[in-house]
Amino acid sequence: MADERSSGYWYSDDRTRRGVAVLNALRDYRAAEAAMRRRTRSAMRMGETDLLAIRFLLKREGEGRTVSPKDLAAHLGISSASTTVLIDRLVRSGHVERRPHPTDRRALVIAPTIASDDEVRATLGEMHRRMIEVAEGLEAEQAGTVLYFLERMRDAVDSVSEQATVEVPREPESGATVSPIESARSAS
Numbered sequence: 001m002a003d004e005r006s007s008g009y010w011y012s013d014d015r016t017r018r019g020v021a022v023l024n025a026l027r028d029y030r031a032a033e034a035a036m037r038r039r040t041r042s043a044m045r046m047g048e049t050d051l052l053a054i055r056f057l058l059k060r061e062g063e064g065r066t067v068s069p070k071d072l073a074a075h076l077g078i079s080s081a082s083t084t085v086l087i088d089r090l091v092r093s094g095h096v097e098r099r100p101h102p103t104d105r106r107a108l109v110i111a112p113t114i115a116s117d118d119e120v121r122a123t124l125g126e127m128h129r130r131m132i133e134v135a136e137g138l139e140a141e142q143a144g145t146v147l148y149f150l151e152r153m154r155d156a157v158d159s160v161s162e163q164a165t166v167e168v169p170r171e172p173e174s175g176a177t178v179s180p181i182e183s184a185r186s187a188s
Contacts (some may be wrong), residue, residue: 026153036127041125045093049076053086054095054120066102066109073181095119 041051056075060067073083087110090096095116100108138146 010047022149024029036094040123049078049086050090050095053090054112057096057110058117058120067111068101068107068109072110124150142144 020052037048037051041048041106044051046054053072053076055071059069069080069083072087073080076083076086079102087096087098089093091098096110096112099111101109114149135143
């Protein structure tokens with residue numbers, strides 16, 4: 001039944017069928033990207049947060065900006081204690097190093113090592129090349145359509161409240177409230 005539901009077979013409107021087909025393709029892309037990220041983390045022997053931290057540090061370094069432990073914690077949405085554990089782990093593995101802040105003698109900055117940059121490039125370089133090749137193959141109008149769609153999808157997803165609830169009666173008069181995630185899980 002899950003395959004029939006995801007196929008959108010019950011939609012009679014062509015516009016809705018197209019929308020469902022696009023969302024199914026987007027879901028397939030997200031699944032493929034998640035699988036690629038798992039393979040990358042496995043190849044680099046890192047957890048998700050470790051890899052996100054490395055990518056953030058490399059991006060900031062490429063922009064000529066320094067990153068404090070506080071900046072890293074804010075970007076990852078983790079506590080200062082968790083950030084310290086993360087940085088310690090990445091220092092031990094040789095992926096990052098603590099350096100003196102360039103203008104504040106009391107502060108430290110976190111920077112990726114050259115070896116870390118090389119490892120990320122070796123692991124992700126081919127995948128990035130293929131993705132750029134696909135994106136560059138789009139005509140200007142197609143690229144504009146894709147950008148417009150993805151920006152609107154991002155806005156739609158960002159507008160969903162984490163506290164959103166849906167009224168789902170569990171019994172005829174219970175009036176129980178469950179989160180959309182719980183509803184989706186019980187429906188599958």
